[in-house]
Amino acid sequence: MKPQNKFSIGRHQEQAAAEQNTSKAAGSGLEFQTPEELLQHDAAQTTVPPTIARRLSQSITQPAAPRRPWWRKLMD
Amino acid sequence: MNQACADAQSSTTAESPLLPAEISALYDAHSRAIYYLALRFLGNAQKAEDATHDVFLKALRNLKQFRGEATARTWLYRIAINHCKNVRSAWHDRHVLPSSDNEFFERVPGGESPLRILETKELGDRIQRALDGLPPEYRLLLLLVSDRELSYQEAGALTGQSADAVRGKLFRARKAFAGLFAQTE
Numbered sequence: 680m681k682p683q684n685k686f687s688i689g690r691h692q693e694q695a696a697a698e699q700n701t702s703k704a705a706g707s708g709l710e711f712q713t714p715e716e717l718l719q720h721d722a723a724q725t726t727v728p729p730t731i732a733r734r735l736s737q738s739i740t741q742p743a744a745p746r747r748p749w750w751r752k753l754m755d
Numbered sequence: 756m757n758q759a760c761a762d763a764q765s766s767t768t769a770e771s772p773l774l775p776a777e778i779s780a781l782y783d784a785h786s787r788a789i790y791y792l793a794l795r796f797l798g799n800a801q802k803a804e805d806a807t808h809d810v811f812l813k814a815l816r817n818l819k820q821f822r823g824e825a826t827a828r829t830w831l832y833r834i835a836i837n838h839c840k841n842v843r844s845a846w847h848d849r850h851v852l853p854s855s856d857n858e859f860f861e862r863v864p865g866g867e868s869p870l871r872i873l874e875t876k877e878l879g880d881r882i883q884r885a886l887d888g889l890p891p892e893y894r895l896l897l898l899l900v901s902d903r904e905l906s907y908q909e910a911g912a913l914t915g916q917s918a919d920a921v922r923g924k925l926f927r928a929r930k931a932f933a934g935l936f937a938q939t940e
Contacts, residue, residue, distance in 0.1 A: 711870045714932040718901035721882050722791040727807070728800075731790070732782065734808050736773035739815065 778815045785828055786811070789835050792898050796839045796891075798883050806842060810835045828902075829909050836895065836913060843891070870936055885935040893928035896921060 711717040774782055789810055794803035813834050814821075821830055886894050892914070899910040900921070907918040914921070 708871055714870065714897055714929050714936070715901040717870050717882065717936075718795070718897065719903070721795075721879060722787065722901065724879075725787065725791050725794065727786045727790045728804050731786065731804055731807050731811075732773055735778070735782070735811055738808065738812050739775060739778070 775815075777818060778811060781814060781827060781831070782811055785831050788828065788902055788904075789831055792832065792835055793839055795883065795886055795898055796895060797842060798887055802842060806835065806838055810838055813838070825909075825912075826904075828904050829913060832899065832905070832913055840891075870933060881936060881939040884939045885932055888935040889928060889931055893924060893931065896924055897928050897932060900925060 709720070711720065786807060790803055790807045793806040793810070794800060797803055797806065810831060814831055817834075821827070825833075886897070889897070896910060896914060899905055899913060900907065905913075907921045911918045911921045916924075
């Protein structure tokens with residue numbers, strides 16, 4: 680079980696969101712108690728490039744490329 | 756219906772209308788987590804994009820092997836971790852001289868205070884620099900436990916150790932990350 684209290688995380692996120700809103704107006708920053716909270720914030724801001732779904736779709740419809748011979752890896 | 760698809764459909768957001776139904780639900784539910792892990796573990800957006808594509812392609816091709824013993828998220832993480840380690844080892848092992856964990860933690864100043872951010876503009880770069888400074892095992896652990904859907908036990912299973920070992924290593928990883936993050940200002 681992770682030691683973080685879900686309630687306190689939720690409260691902190693609300694606080695962080697409130698602070699973020701405030702920062703736009705007053706120039707103040709955000710504060711995170713643990714690296715995990717910081718990384719959660721970073722992950723939430725990260726968008727998955729839409730090109731991945733397109734490439735995946737193409738890869739699924741195309742037949743798999745023939746396997747490279749093992750010795751080609753040594754040449755790279 | 757496969758358990759992986761059933762798990763995923765609970766949070767489908769139709770971000771991938773081009774994909775077949777069997778992988779679309781998985782992709783919508785887990786692509787952000789997989790992409791973020793790849794992005795911060797590999798430290799390169801293009802490599803992360805390639806890795807995410809490859810992980811979901813592998814998942815689709817091995818969907819029948821998913822037996823529902825783990826959640827879809829942990830199953831995808833397992834594929835992603837193996838893939839990212841292979842990508843890293845190809846270049847990294849040839850160019851980077853590894854140091855032992857003890858040497859690293861003696862060298863890096865630990866941080867205890869909260870992580871404060873005044874400027875969110877370059878936050879991603881700062882986080883990446885701090886993560887890059889950690890030994891790969893600690894970086895991976897921090898990224899995995901940051902996912903609220905993953906317990907310490909699952910993070911331990913994915914990295915081949917007990918939940919207690921995860922807790923012990925996280926203590927050091929948090930401290931080192933905070934110290935490294937402070938240095939990025």
